[in-house]
Structure formats: structure tokens, C-alpha cells
Amino acid sequence: MKGANPLKPAERLKIPRQHPAEQSPEERRGNFLEVCLGIDEAAALLEASRCLECKDPVCVKGCPVAIDIRGFVDLLLQRDYVGAVNKIREANYLPGICGRVCPQESQCEQLCVLGKKYTPLAIGKLERFAADYERQHNLFVDPPLPEQREEKVAIVGSGPSGLTCAAELAKLGYRVTVFEALHAPGGVLRYGIPEFRLPRDILDLEIDRVRSLGVEIVTNFVVGRTATIDELMGEWDFKAVYLATGAGTPYFMGIPGESLVGVYSANEFLSRVNLMKAYRFPEYDTPVRIGRQVAVIGGGNTAMDAVRTALRLGADDAYLIYRRSRDEMPARVEEIIHAEEEGVQFMLLTTPTRVLGDSNNWVCGIECQRMELGEPDASGRRRPIPVPGSEFVVPVQTVVLAIGQMPNPIIQSTTPGLKTSSWGTVVTGEDQATSRPGVFAGGDLARGGATVILAMRDGKLAAVSIDQYLRA
Amino acid sequence: MLGTVCGRMDDTQESRFLILGKWTLAPSIARFRIRAPFVARKHRAGNFVIVRIDETGERIPLTVVESDPIEGSITLIVQAVGKTTKALCAMEVGEALSDVVGPLGNPTPVENHGTVACVGGGVGTAELFPIACALRDAGNTVHTIVGARTRELVVLEQEMRECSASLTVTTDDGSYGRKGLVTDALSSLLDENPEIAVVYAIGPLVMMRAVADLAAKRGVKTIVSLNTIMIDGTGMCGGCRVTIDGKTKFACVDGPEFDATGVDFDELIARNRSYLEMERISDERCSCKTAAAHGEHAR
Numbered sequence: 001m002k003g004a005n006p007l008k009p010a011e012r013l014k015i016p017r018q019h020p021a022e023q024s025p026e027e028r029r030g031n032f033l034e035v036c037l038g039i040d041e042a043a044a045l046l047e048a049s050r051c052l053e054c055k056d057p058v059c060v061k062g063c064p065v066a067i068d069i070r071g072f073v074d075l076l077l078q079r080d081y082v083g084a085v086n087k088i089r090e091a092n093y094l095p096g097i098c099g100r101v102c103p104q105e106s107q108c109e110q111l112c113v114l115g116k117k118y119t120p121l122a123i124g125k126l127e128r129f130a131a132d133y134e135r136q137h138n139l140f141v142d143p144p145l146p147e148q149r150e151e152k153v154a155i156v157g158s159g160p161s162g163l164t165c166a167a168e169l170a171k172l173g174y175r176v177t178v179f180e181a182l183h184a185p186g187g188v189l190r191y192g193i194p195e196f197r198l199p200r201d202i203l204d205l206e207i208d209r210v211r212s213l214g215v216e217i218v219t220n221f222v223v224g225r226t227a228t229i230d231e232l233m234g235e236w237d238f239k240a241v242y243l244a245t246g247a248g249t250p251y252f253m254g255i256p257g258e259s260l261v262g263v264y265s266a267n268e269f270l271s272r273v274n275l276m277k278a279y280r281f282p283e284y285d286t287p288v289r290i291g292r293q294v295a296v297i298g299g300g301n302t303a304m305d306a307v308r309t310a311l312r313l314g315a316d317d318a319y320l321i322y323r324r325s326r327d328e329m330p331a332r333v334e335e336i337i338h339a340e341e342e343g344v345q346f347m348l349l350t351t352p353t354r355v356l357g358d359s360n361n362w363v364c365g366i367e368c369q370r371m372e373l374g375e376p377d378a379s380g381r382r383r384p385i386p387v388p389g390s391e392f393v394v395p396v397q398t399v400v401l402a403i404g405q406m407p408n409p410i411i412q413s414t415t416p417g418l419k420t421s422s423w424g425t426v427v428t429g430e431d432q433a434t435s436r437p438g439v440f441a442g443g444d445l446a447r448g449g450a451t452v453i454l455a456m457r458d459g460k461l462a463a464v465s466i467d468q469y470l471r472a
Numbered sequence: 473m474l475g476t477v478c479g480r481m482d483d484t485q486e487s488r489f490l491i492l493g494k495w496t497l498a499p500s501i502a503r504f505r506i507r508a509p510f511v512a513r514k515h516r517a518g519n520f521v522i523v524r525i526d527e528t529g530e531r532i533p534l535t536v537v538e539s540d541p542i543e544g545s546i547t548l549i550v551q552a553v554g555k556t557t558k559a560l561c562a563m564e565v566g567e568a569l570s571d572v573v574g575p576l577g578n579p580t581p582v583e584n585h586g587t588v589a590c591v592g593g594g595v596g597t598a599e600l601f602p603i604a605c606a607l608r609d610a611g612n613t614v615h616t617i618v619g620a621r622t623r624e625l626v627v628l629e630q631e632m633r634e635c636s637a638s639l640t641v642t643t644d645d646g647s648y649g650r651k652g653l654v655t656d657a658l659s660s661l662l663d664e665n666p667e668i669a670v671v672y673a674i675g676p677l678v679m680m681r682a683v684a685d686l687a688a689k690r691g692v693k694t695i696v697s698l699n700t701i702m703i704d705g706t707g708m709c710g711g712c713r714v715t716i717d718g719k720t721k722f723a724c725v726d727g728p729e730f731d732a733t734g735v736d737f738d739e740l741i742a743r744n745r746s747y748l749e750m751e752r753i754s755d756e757r758c759s760c761k762t763a764a765a766h767g768e769h770a771r
């Protein structure tokens with residue numbers, strides 16, 4: 001295929017990677033508006049022209065949902081932005097979301113050949129550009145609906161995994177109903193990831209696009225309580241079920257003082273702010289307490305979101321306490337850099353040992369211990385070892401724990417014969433099938449905490465498997 | 473039923489949680505019948521729902537007092553204590569709540585213990601009512617004590633009487649029934665009925681603790697229903713966590729009922745006071761709004 005790019009490869013290599021505009025750190029610390037403003041049309045065209053149009057585009061192997069990256073970049077160069085976003089949508093029905101939150105640097109962009117000697121193509125930013133262009137210019141057209149099939153499929157959970165599976169099955173003509181426990185759909189995209197990274201109008205819009213495929217979303221419905229899997233497959237007549245209830249239940253550390261007033265799980269802290277809009281209290285009724293000094297424990301995306309939210313709620317000092325070093329942080333690199341720029345104080349190689357409370361049972365400090373890195377562990381990361389006698393106390397009034405999550409037990413405990421691991425995750429085969437016929441599972445529920453794009457990959461795979469199962 | 477779900481009944485449809493009936497039981501306590509067909513068909517004694525009255529509202533837990541699966545409705549009894557409950561108590565038949573989700577929590581494990589005591593304090597009596605009925609239906613002899621600050625705050629007296637072998641009402645001020653606290657009445661009840669095997673207590677935390685301490689001294693175990701702060705009700709936020717026998721439990725998925733012996737009440741009392749100051753701001757704002765609205769009306 002001959003692409004639209006007139007530049008010779010050597011010329012392409014001379015173009016520097018294009019960077020998006022951002023709100024300045026001083027400004028954004030005080031608001032919940034989006035930090036990254038994206039790249040404009042000129043920059044997008046320049047960036048797209050850096051792509052070498054590889055015969056064997058390895059970048060695609062790095063994308064868990066196998067977006068035709070070369071293909072959509074070429075459409076961008078032809079200024080066919082709608083064509084580009086529709087090309088992305090063939091593989092990924094949430095382009096505006098993935099362009100914002102996907103950890104590109106460890107997926108597609110990590111494999112891009114440009115990255116070997118130069119900097120990889122900004123695939124995520126281009127994806128976002130295409131989606132934003134379509135949205136800003138109102139160019140979305142409802143897709144033609146396929147011929148309806150008889151069978152009803154139930155999707156449990158409206159996070160990225162459930163939404164993706166729903167979209168793929170709807171494209172195949174199935175009658176799809178998504179059941180969601182909360183009052184609004186989106187999963188972590190709604191209650192976890194803050195608006196300054198993923199504005200809610202974009203989330204709402206992309207969910208509406210899934211709806212426009214004919215998908216029905218029923219909120220306020222806790223599967224396992226409101227109806228069990230057996231009831232859904234029995235009297236409700238769903239022929240197959242995809243479980244995508246995520247890994248929502250927070251771990252606590254088991255250190256003294258964790259029940260003091262002012263200790264939050266990141267989920268509670270972030271749900272209050274994002275789902276319930278506590279940052280607009282008292283206009284919205286749900287409150288959140290924030291001290292002048294706030295400590296957030298953890299090094300993943302959740303911890304970054306919590307600590308940056310604390311700054312925006314007005315904390316004077318926001319500390320991020322992580323037991324390994326910066327290189328080992330699992331968070332997206334962009335978020336780590338943004339947090340640093342905003343003035344988050346990183347306390348690395350440090351672990352909390354105790355939360356201290358005052359006479360009213362309110363948090364007044366956190367006792368920590370220094371760590372040093374030992375031999376690599378099973379994950380290949382060097383294992384942190386406590387340094388004896390290195391304890392010290394940091395005065396804080398709020399502590400947020402972001403040390404990981406496991407699946408909630410509601411479905412597992414109400415579905416006989418559903419095999420689970422000792423971690424509480426649902427066990428699936430390569431095809432996302434569980435131990436129960438007709439019941440499939442994926443996303444964080446099967447993986448423990450993972451990423452948006454891996455959750456979506458599972459949803460896509462499950463849709464293929466469900467289609468095969470229903471045709472058999 | 474099947475037709476409704478896969479025919480376009482999605483969350484854009486507003487009148488789902490319509491108020492079908494409202495009765496004022498006491499100056500600050502109202503009883504509602506609300507359309508919630510999915511909850512109604514699955515409700516068991518001990519379950520609760522989480523409701524959000526409007527777009528800017530908080531999510532709050534309320535016990536399902538009764539359900540009518542045929543009409544597709546549930547009964548809630550609400551005491552106006554703060555912003556959300558006051559706003560709810562001001563709602564009228566024909567208005568709708570934006571969200572009702574459930575039934576949540578584990579149903580009460582209903583067994584035949586022989587003889588049991590049910591102790592309700594304040595609006596806790598409403599939460600206790602379905603449990604007392606279920607225990608009676610399972611063959612238990614149920615002795616009930618309901619306590620309130622004053623006569624007009626006594627709720628469900630008649631209903632409770634119907635499912636109980638004996639009913640004692642206590643008021644703090646002596647305006648009705650026996651003067652004093654529920655614990656005084658419980659002490660006599662346990663003396664007179666040594667066969668009482670289990671005590672079920674629902675009410676303010678301090679009351680439940682006092683009841684449990686008293687029963688424990690007589691070697692009788694107490695089951696309490698813990699009113700924690702909640703957001704999601706599915707085990708996602710951890711805001712409802714309580715310490716039971718030194719272990720962290722989530723009231724929404726592991727409870728809300730627990731054996732009182734292991735409950736760390738001090739901790740829970742402190743945690744439930746977390747937002748006192750903000751609750752006041754919210755409440756005042758609400759009162760202002762109501763006042764303003766009234767002003768408008770007057771003009």
C-alpha cells in the first residue's frame with residue numbers, strides 16, 4: 001500500500017516528536033480541568049508524517065486490541081479525520097478514552113521502530129486527536145445497525161471491559177443489556193480516574209456511542225443481589241453472560257491506626273470526588289475531608305490520581321509514599337511527570353508502619369520506615385527491604401491508601417460452580433470462558449488490577465467467544 | 473418483567489422510583505411506598521437499599537421495611553436527621569427518586585432459636601420490624617422492646633405488637649409506656665424470660681452497645697445491625713469498614729448484622745462523626761434553600 005506521505009524516510013526522521021499543549025502546573029493545581037490539551041491539527045499532521053509506514057508495523061503487536069495504527073495514521077495524513085477515527089473504532093470503540101488513559105509507552109509506542117534511535121510516534125495523542133476532531137466538529141454518524149439476532153446477552157459491569165464486549169456483540173447483532181451496580185456507567189473511568197485526566201463529557205459521549213449501537217444500559221442493578229446469574233440465564237432468558245465487574249475492593253495494609261478518621265481507601269476518596277463530585281461540595285451533597293498535609297500510599301495510577309486530587313482540593317503538602325524507587329512505579333510516565341510538576345512530594349523507598357491519631361481518633365501523623373532495594377523478586381523488580389531503626393514521623397491529617405484492589409465477592413459468592421483463584425479473581429481460559437457454560441469473564445475481575453486496554457482486549461475476545469458459543 | 477429489561481428501559485427513564493404513598497408517622501419520621509420492582513422481588517428481612525434523591529444528592533442506605541413484589545414496591549421509613557433525610561421526608565407522592573439500588577447486605581439468617589428478644593431504638597424499630605416478623609414466622613416466640621425519646625417518636629407500635637408475644641414501650645421522658653431506657657426494660661425481660669436465646673438490637677450505636685453489654689453479662693448473645701457511612705454498598709469504597717474481632721470487615725457486604733461481642737464500637741462512633749461539620753453546612757444550606765423557596769411562594 002502506498003501511503004499519503006510525500007516525505008522520504010530520512011526527512012521524516014528529522015521531524016521532532018510533537019508535544020501537546022498543557023495547562024501550566026501552577027494553574028492546574030487549582031482546578032479540575034483537563035491537564036493535557038492535546039495536539040492541534042497542524043501538529044497532528046506533522047506528527048503523523050513521522051510514521052515510517054513500516055511494511056510490518058510492529059506497533060500493532062503492542063496494541064492489545066490491534067488497532068490498524070499505520071492505516072489510521074495514513075488517513076490522518078489524507079486529512080480524512082473521520083475515516084481515521086472510524087478506522088480506530090473498528091478495533092476500539094472508546095478512542096477518546098484510550099487516547100487519554102492508555103499506557104502507550106509500554107504498549108504500542110514501546111514497539112514502534114522509531115523508538116529505537118529516535119522517539120516513538122505519539123500514537124496515543126494521534127488517536128486522541130482523531131476522536132476529539134470528530135467530537136468538536138460533530139461529525140459522528142450513527143452506524144448502520146446490523147440485522148438483529150434473537151439471542152440476548154447480559155454484560156455485568158459497565159467499565160471498559162463490559163462496554164467493549166457490549167459494543168462488539170451489538171455490532172454482531174445480539175441484543176445486549178449491560179447491568180451496572182452504580183447509578184452511572186463507566187466503572188473506574190467514572191469513579192476512579194479524575195476529570196482532569198478524562199473529562200466526563202468525553203466519557204458520557206463515548207458511552208452514548210456504545211448505546212447508539214443498540215446496547216441497553218441498566219444502572220442501579222447489582223448482579224448477585226438484584227438478580228443472580230442463574231436468574232439472568234433462567235427466567236430472564238439471557239443466553240450468555242460476560243462478567244466484567246472489575247477489581248473494586250480495596251486492600252488495607254493491616255497496620256495500626258488504619259481505622260482512624262481521615263484514613264481513606266483511594267476508591268472511597270476518589271469516588272467521593274469523581275462519582276459524587278465532592279469537590280463541588282456543598283453544591284453537591286457528598287463531602288470529603290482533606291487535611292493541610294496529605295499522604296498517599298502507593299505508586300500506581302490510582303496513587304497518582306489520589307495525590308494530585310488532594311492538591312486540587314487544597315492540600316498544602318501532598319506526599320506520595322512508595323516503597324520502591326521511581327523507576328519501579330507502575331503508573332503511566334506522563335502522570336508521574338505531571339505529579340512532579342504540580343509539586344507532589346515523592347517519598348520513595350519508604351513504607352508506612354503506623355497511622356497516628358489524636359484523642360478524637362483523627363489522623364495526626366504517619367510513621368514511616370526507610371527501605372533499600374535487595375535482589376530482584378519474581379516480577380523482576382528489586383525487592384524492598386526495611387532498614388531497621390529508620391522510622392520517622394510525618395505530620396499529616398489525611399491518609400489515602402492506594403495499594404491495590406481485588407474483585408468484590410458478590411457474584412462469586414452467589415454463583416455456584418464459578419471457579420475462582422485464591423486472590424478472588426475469576427478463572428478463565430484463553431477464550432475468556434469460565435467454569436460455567438455460557439458464562440465468560442475478563443478485565444480486572446479476571447486479572448486483578450490491570451489496565452483499561454487489557455480490560456478492553458478481554459471484552460473483545462469474549463465477544464468473539466460468545467458469538468462462537470451461541471452459534472454452536 | 474422480561475419484556476421490561478430488554479425493551480428500552482434504561483437509566484434515562486425517570487419515573488422508575490416513583491413515590492406511590494407517604495405517611496407521616498411522627499414529626500420527623502415518614503413512611504414511603506416507592507416503586508422499585510427489582511428490589512421488591514428479591515427483598516429479604518435484613519436487606520437495605522441505597523438511594524440518591526437527585527442529581528446532586530448523596531447516596532444513603534435505608535432499610536427495606538416491607539416489600540410488595542406484586543405491586544413492585546418497597547416500604548422505607550425515614551427519620552429526618554440531616555440534609556438528605558430531611559429532603560427525602562419533604563418529598564411527596566408523585567415525585568421520584570433518581571436512584572434506588574438493592575437489595576443490599578446479607579439477609580438476616582433466620583433460625584428458630586425458641587425465644588428471642590428484639591430491641592429497637594428510635595427509627596431502628598423500623599429496621600427491626602421485618603426481622604421480628606421473619607423470626608416469628610420461623611417459629612420463634614418474639615419479645616419486643618421499643619424505645620424512643622418521647623411519645624410521638626414511637627413508630628410501628630401496632631405492627632410490632634402483632635408479631636410479638638409481648639411488647640414493651642419505653643420513653644426517655646416517661647410520656648408513654650415505661651419511663652427509662654430500653655436497657656432497663658431488657659433487664660426485666662431477661663429476668664422474666666431466662667429462655668431468651670438471642671437478642672436482636674437495632675438503634676443508635678450507644679444503645680446497641682449498652683444492650684449488648686447487658687445481654688453479655690447474662691451470657692446471651694446480641695446481634696446488631698451497624699449503621700456505618702456508606703457510598704456504593706458493593707464493597708468498593710471501604711468507607712463502611714468496621715473492626716470485628718480485630719479484623720477489618722465491610723458492613724455492606726459482610727454485614728450489616730454482626731455478633732456484637734467483637735464490634736469495636738468506639739471506633740465506629742468516631743468514624744460516623746467524620747463529617748459532622750460538613751453535614752451541618754450541607755443541612756444549613758438545605759434549610760436556607762427551603763426558606764428561600766418558601767419566600768418565593770409567599771410572594
Ligand SMILES: Cc1cc2nc3c(=O)[nH]c(=O)nc-3n(C[C@H](O)[C@H](O)[C@H](O)COP(=O)(O)OP(=O)(O)OC[C@H]3O[C@@H](n4cnc5c(N)ncnc54)[C@H](O)[C@@H]3O)c2cc1C
Pocket residue numbers: 101102103156157158159160161162179180181182185186187188189192193221222223224244245246247248270301302303305332408410411442443444445449450451452453455706
Ligand atoms: C484511580 C485509578 C486510575 C487508573 N488509571 C488508569 C490509567 O490511566 N490507564 C489505564 O490503562 N488503567 C488505569 N487504571 C486501571 C483501569 O481503570 C482498570 O484496569 C479498568 O478500569 C478495568 O476495567 P473493567 O471493565 O475490568 O472494570 P471496572 O472499570 O472496575 O468496572 C467494573 C464495573 O462493574 C461494576 N460492578 C461491580 N460489581 C457489580 C455487580 N455485582 N453487578 C453489577 N455491576 C457491578 C462496578 O460498579 C464497575 O462500574 C486505573 C485504575 C484506578 C482505580
Ligand SMILES: Cc1cc2nc3c(=O)[nH]c(=O)nc-3n(C[C@H](O)[C@H](O)[C@H](O)COP(=O)(O)OP(=O)(O)OC[C@H]3O[C@@H](n4cnc5c(N)ncnc54)[C@H](O)[C@@H]3O)c2cc1C
Pocket residue numbers: 520530531532533534535536549550551552553554555556557558595598599698699700701702703728744745751752755
Ligand atoms: C444498613 C443501614 C440501614 C439504615 N436504615 C435506615 C432506615 O431504615 N431509616 C433511617 O431513617 N435511617 C437508616 N439508616 C441511617 C441513614 O442512612 C442515615 O440517617 C442517613 O445516611 C443520614 O443522611 P443525612 O444526609 O440525612 O444526614 P447527615 O447530615 O449526613 O448525617 C446525620 C447523621 O447520620 C449519620 N450518617 C451520615 N451519613 C451516613 C450514612 N451514609 N450512613 C449511615 N449514617 C450516616 C451521621 O453520623 C450523622 O450523625 C441506615 C443506615 C445503614 C448503614
Ligand code: SF4
Pocket residue numbers: 062063064065066067069092098099102103104107108109123124127453
Ligand atoms: S489503544 Fe493503547 S495500545 Fe492501542 S494503539 Fe491506542 S494507545 Fe496504543
Ligand code: SF4
Pocket residue numbers: 050051052053054057058059060069070111112113114121123
Ligand atoms: S512501528 Fe512506528 S513507524 Fe512503524 S508503522 Fe508503526 S507507528 Fe509507524
Ligand code: FES
Pocket residue numbers: 701702703704705706707708709710711712713722723724725
Ligand atoms: S459501602 Fe462502600 S464498601 Fe461498603
